[in-house]
Amino acid sequence: MTERTATETTTAAATSASELRVAVLGARGRMGSEAAQAVRRADGLQLVAELDHEDSLEVLVAADAQVVIDFTVPSVTEHNVRFAVEHGIHCVVGTTGWDHEALDRTRALLARHPGVGVLIAPNFSIGAVLAMRFSAQAARFFESVEIVELHHPDKVDAPSGTAARTAALVGEARRAAGVGPSPDATEQDPDGARGALVDDVRVHSVRLRGLVAHQETLLGSLGEQLTIRHDSFDRVSFMSGVVLGVRQVVSHPGLTHGLDDYLDLGL
Ligand SMILES: NC(=O)C1=CN([C@@H]2O[C@H](COP(=O)(O)OP(=O)(O)OC[C@H]3O[C@@H](n4cnc5c(N)ncnc54)[C@H](OP(=O)(O)O)[C@@H]3O)[C@@H](O)[C@H]2O)C=CC1
Numbered sequence: 001m002t003e004r005t006a007t008e009t010t011t012a013a014a015t016s017a018s019e020l021r022v023a024v025l026g027a028r029g030r031m032g033s034e035a036a037q038a039v040r041r042a043d044g045l046q047l048v049a050e051l052d053h054e055d056s057l058e059v060l061v062a063a064d065a066q067v068v069i070d071f072t073v074p075s076v077t078e079h080n081v082r083f084a085v086e087h088g089i090h091c092v093v094g095t096t097g098w099d100h101e102a103l104d105r106t107r108a109l110l111a112r113h114p115g116v117g118v119l120i121a122p123n124f125s126i127g128a129v130l131a132m133r134f135s136a137q138a139a140r141f142f143e144s145v146e147i148v149e150l151h152h153p154d155k156v157d158a159p160s161g162t163a164a165r166t167a168a169l170v171g172e173a174r175r176a177a178g179v180g181p182s183p184d185a186t187e188q189d190p191d192g193a194r195g196a197l198v199d200d201v202r203v204h205s206v207r208l209r210g211l212v213a214h215q216e217t218l219l220g221s222l223g224e225q226l227t228i229r230h231d232s233f234d235r236v237s238f239m240s241g242v243v244l245g246v247r248q249v250v251s252h253p254g255l256t257h258g259l260d261d262y263l264d265l266g267l
């Protein structure tokens, strides 16, 4: 958005002081535009700025945003979060690309800014959150586990953040239970047909026109298979999680990784 528009939204926002003032980064993107719409429709939230590629992060400060939602690209999301935290703005982050080092740097940053909350959620849909949990729970009971993620072809990263997180949770659960890696006799794979190895778990990425976001965890033992599949057919599936995240992040200082901690899953 232009600076003039940002000022206009700021002025309009000043009339409802009790509402949570929310800004969206990546607002012209597939997820950012949907998130801006969800904020506009949500009770108690007020959309005060919509920023995209060419906009200065200073607009967040000018708009007096309390929470920023980030759906941008992996290469800039950590920088955006650092700016927000340093200005006392809570963050709800859906952008992928957060490795262990980036998470650790953000924890260290937040330790210097007590009171600020950052939620980094690989997936905001309840079905995907549950599928990740179920995959981790089932992982130790099967000899083999592999993950297949399937997305629209405009996605810039592979494997998906959800698949990487699922693999990490599955790998952690298997290690904790003393279960070794899935058996695999492959000796020759010059073209990478066996997929990526993430935390000792094979992850396969499909990019296909017509798809939105889908994932299968395949678990196999002698004579049986369990498939845990989740499908997002529409980006609206992520929006109740995004709105929940915005409402909760202000009372959850520090770093929260995954929406699970804000939900009572009863698991
Ligand atoms: N956690 C979850 O539940 C979900 C996460 N995602 C993740 O969200 C991210 C965005 O996905 P999607 O919306 O499909 O991608 P899009 O490419 O549609 O949107 C990204 C937007 O960010 C903009 N952008 C790029 N750089 C900056 C910057 N420095 N500052 C502000 N805006 C910037 C882009 O602008 P321009 O095009 O001009 O470069 C674009 O408008 C991805 O990492 C994706 O994996 C997606 C769905 C669900």
Ligand SMILES: O=C(O)C1=N[C@H](C(=O)O)C[C@H](O)C1
Binding pocket: 096, 122, 123, 151, 155, 156, 159, 160, 161, 162, 163, 212, 213, 214
């Ligand atoms: O880019 C997407 O579309 C999605 N990205 C996230 C990911 O990488 O896991 C979440 C969901 O799969 C959609």
